[in-house]
Amino acid sequence: MIEVKNLSKAFGVQKVLDKISFSVNRGEIFVILGESGVGKSVLLKQLNGLIDPDEGSISIDGVEITSLSEPELLGLRKKIGYLFQEGALYDFMNVYENLSFPLREHTPLKRKEIVDKVKKVLSLVGLEGVESKFPSELSGGMKKRVGLARAIILDSQILFCDEPTSGLDPIRSRDISNLIQNASRKLSCTTVITSHDITNALRIADRIMIIKEGKIAGLGKPSEIKSSPNAFIREFIS
């Protein structure tokens, strides 16, 4: 479903990604692990066409996205939900307006249907009754939940989550990981998560990819990663 070949990206002299290749199967939860600053978020943004790669190819459902223009990418992104690290909710909109925004933009739903849909996704992320609150009135964890609700509100077939548990305590991290897992299974969507939260990654992922110095250090099922003989991986997950 998502096919990445020889992808490279550098910022100035700093090479962030160096000819990496991998694929993500339809319906699986694929977690990209790595130390902070290793280029996980950059990789995720490239998968969505938000950053152009220096070289290499990325295809989603057989469509080569590196050759698409911005208007074509805008069309493609309607099918992809994206949860940003800090939620990236609009400050000037309340929760209801934030969540209804993609529906108003991309669906012909009537007001009543939009209200129902917003309530439904909010209940899915365990946040009923916060529709009138503004992002500044929400905690970090709540912002991420609202961000997740916005990412799944269009019933997208692909979900990208950028560091969904960063800055959260272990209990909230587990909760938000469970929510992503539930939403992903319920919507049968392909989910790519970047994280450095090893515990939750090993718990919810179908496959894990570990990046080190721009290259893939390990790729496999959680059980394979746990039993990897690679010294870096053993140290990373310990």
Place this chain on the structure above:
Amino acid sequence: MKKENLSYIQNLIIKLGDNVCFFGEVFFNILRGRVRVIEVLKQIYEQGLQSVGIVIMVSLASGAVLALQGHVVLSRFGAKEYIASMVALSLVRELSPVFTALIFSGKAGARITAELGSMSVNDQFLATRAMGVDPIEYLIVPRMLGCFLVLPILTVISEVAGIAGGYFIGVYEAKISSVFYLNQTLKSIRIVDFLSGFSKVFFFSVIIGWICAYQGYNTKGGSLGVGKYTTQAVAYSYMLVIIFNAILTKIILSIWG
């Protein structure tokens, strides 16, 4: 030394090019009819409401000061009857368009940059693109169109307020009859006088909208960056409004006199 100069010039050219591309993108969105009327109306309301009070106060005071100075100077020549004409023509031809543009830039322009800058550092533009929506169309075009439509309205309000300020001084301080003052005001302003000032406002509104939206859209560096880019936006728009005012005044005077 040479290399440094070259790199500075290169950077300047790149920035100018980026500015032009940004404006081009906004312009093409408008040409293609990608204008969200409700968002534009919201901007007109917010930008207008934010600036109208201060525009009225400053214009009233400016009109009053013009009349006070006019009273002193013109009385020396026994020509205090011309206070009304002097106040009206100064305001309509020059002061109201420039004062309003500067006030608008400091209030609404700064707000646009700060608002967009905060969105930029919090990934909200990226989020907009990630949701399949063009941030230029949704967030920039309405703000720039808002500027273009609000500034002319504020200028007319400023002219009326300034004339009112002059009227109070003319009537109560210089003891000119109310009817005479109003008659003189209406008689002295020709359509050419009004247009020579008013036409500049459209250029100012484009300058302010362009600079403030561009600076906000390209803000980097967290909350410190928001402060830095907002200050830059106001400083650049002040500078360019004053410079373009000089250029436009020369052109307009050559055409209309």
